[in-house]
Amino acid sequence: MSHQTKKIYDIIIVGAGPAGAVLAYLLAKIGLRVLILEKARLPRYKTCGGGVTYKTVENLPFDVTPALNKEASGGIVTFEGAPLLKTLVKRPFAWLVMRDSFDHFLTQEALRAGAELIEASPVERIDQQPDYVTVHTNAGNFTGLFMAGADGVNSTVARLLGMLQSREVGTAIEAEIEVSPHAMDEQGQFATFDFGAIPHGYGWIFPKSDHLSVGIYHATTGKVSDLRQSLQHFIDCQPVLNQPCQLSMRGHQIPLGGVFNTLHQGRVLLLGDAANLADPWLGEGLYYAVASARIAATVIEELLSQGQADLKCYTQRINSEIVQQLAYARRLANLVYQFPRYGSHLISKSSLMQNLIFGTIRGDYTFDAVNRLLLQSMPRIWWQAISYGGSQP
Numbered sequence: 001m002s003h004q005t006k007k008i009y010d011i012i013i014v015g016a017g018p019a020g021a022v023l024a025y026l027l028a029k030i031g032l033r034v035l036i037l038e039k040a041r042l043p044r045y046k047t048c049g050g051g052v053t054y055k056t057v058e059n060l061p062f063d064v065t066p067a068l069n070k071e072a073s074g075g076i077v078t079f080e081g082a083p084l085l086k087t088l089v090k091r092p093f094a095w096l097v098m099r100d101s102f103d104h105f106l107t108q109e110a111l112r113a114g115a116e117l118i119e120a121s122p123v124e125r126i127d128q129q130p131d132y133v134t135v136h137t138n139a140g141n142f143t144g145l146f147m148a149g150a151d152g153v154n155s156t157v158a159r160l161l162g163m164l165q166s167r168e169v170g171t172a173i174e175a176e177i178e179v180s181p182h183a184m185d186e187q188g189q190f191a192t193f194d195f196g197a198i199p200h201g202y203g204w205i206f207p208k209s210d211h212l213s214v215g216i217y218h219a220t221t222g223k224v225s226d227l228r229q230s231l232q233h234f235i236d237c238q239p240v241l242n243q244p245c246q247l248s249m250r251g252h253q254i255p256l257g258g259v260f261n262t263l264h265q266g267r268v269l270l271l272g273d274a275a276n277l278a279d280p281w282l283g284e285g286l287y288y289a290v291a292s293a294r295i296a297a298t299v300i301e302e303l304l305s306q307g308q309a310d311l312k313c314y315t316q317r318i319n320s321e322i323v324q325q326l327a328y329a330r331r332l333a334n335l336v337y338q339f340p341r342y343g344s345h346l347i348s349k350s351s352l353m354q355n356l357i358f359g360t361i362r363g364d365y366t367f368d369a370v371n372r373l374l375l376q377s378m379p380r381i382w383w384q385a386i387s388y389g390g391s392q393p
């Protein structure tokens, strides 16, 4: 009787979002045995504004041009719908994508690099042994030397292992809206931000190739009475969204990053949203999904080459290289959301402030630097604001 030896993977990655796909790509590329287990069938819809910042694109390990939809080369700032600023920025700060095709593109790159994927296989149980991890799914049981939870903000991996039990999350709600060709032209390649759309949060309009993505982000754990109503009000206040013809709204949580946590347990690590790594100011999570995948890949490669398994250095690196910056983002968020009307007016009237804000989104400044520069430049920002004579949109 012949016994077939069960394949042991170097790493099993749970979740084929950007964090999981990029980690899979990086490790498969160096010849490791990589398995991705994904709950959904791909491509799957993901509730998201689809803003992929310049710094994210730069940090991806391969060219994603074919997956990028529209360039954001200008910003519109409104307050409770009233126009304050419409400006082109010196250099595009983001691209706008539909997440189903963007994420699918990333996963295809991982598969081309040699990773394996099993779709429709939600993780149900995890057994950790000193030398390996076994993952149980409805598609069978799989064994790996390491395991990565890249399964999003409601991470089953974290829950099954009792990790990040008191995570802080905000909430966002989004609608994909078809508007007239005239309204599409009017929005053009401008991304709209409205810090008056909701207390402690903002509303956005991001143009996609044939429609607009519109949403509201509530950047705090505090309850909002009705986020759908806030989004409807935001839509009603924006002239470009006059008479939209499709209004399916979907909500989801966004991690409020900036809190130091332990992000490993035994041979398992968490990354991306599962590790609660998103910016608590604008809710950007894609950059941190990719950044944490890069750190995870380096750590796993090193540990495997040394025959070691202690993931402590992973937690340390994520905390010092990412969470520390997200803690500075919290300070910026507190400032902007405490004085939203005042902050919006400063952005609309000071070119220095515009440079700092769009530059931070783009990745020209870290959150640490932008906090410092804002303080240092406040007298000049003030001066620009009170002596402003430029044109309004």
Ligand SMILES: Cc1cc2nc3c(=O)[nH]c(=O)nc-3n(C[C@H](O)[C@H](O)[C@H](O)COP(=O)(O)OP(=O)(O)OC[C@H]3O[C@@H](n4cnc5c(N)ncnc54)[C@H](O)[C@@H]3O)c2cc1C
Binding pocket: 014, 015, 016, 017, 018, 019, 020, 037, 038, 039, 040, 044, 046, 047, 048, 049, 050, 051, 052, 053, 121, 122, 123, 124, 150, 151, 152, 153, 155, 156, 157, 172, 173, 174, 215, 251, 252, 253, 254, 271, 272, 273, 274, 278, 283, 284, 285, 286, 287, 289
């Ligand atoms: C409304 C909204 C708007 C947003 N807009 C932006 C934006 O414009 N720009 C930006 O940068 N960020 C934005 N974000 C945040 C961004 O979507 C996340 O930070 C990002 O998706 C995190 O990527 P990830 O790979 O960690 O997780 P995800 O993208 O959530 O991927 C997790 C994957 O794991 C799979 N999975 C889940 N459970 C299991 C399981 N048990 N077993 C197997 N697989 C599982 C899921 O199906 C999914 O494919 C937004 C979020 C929301 C809610």
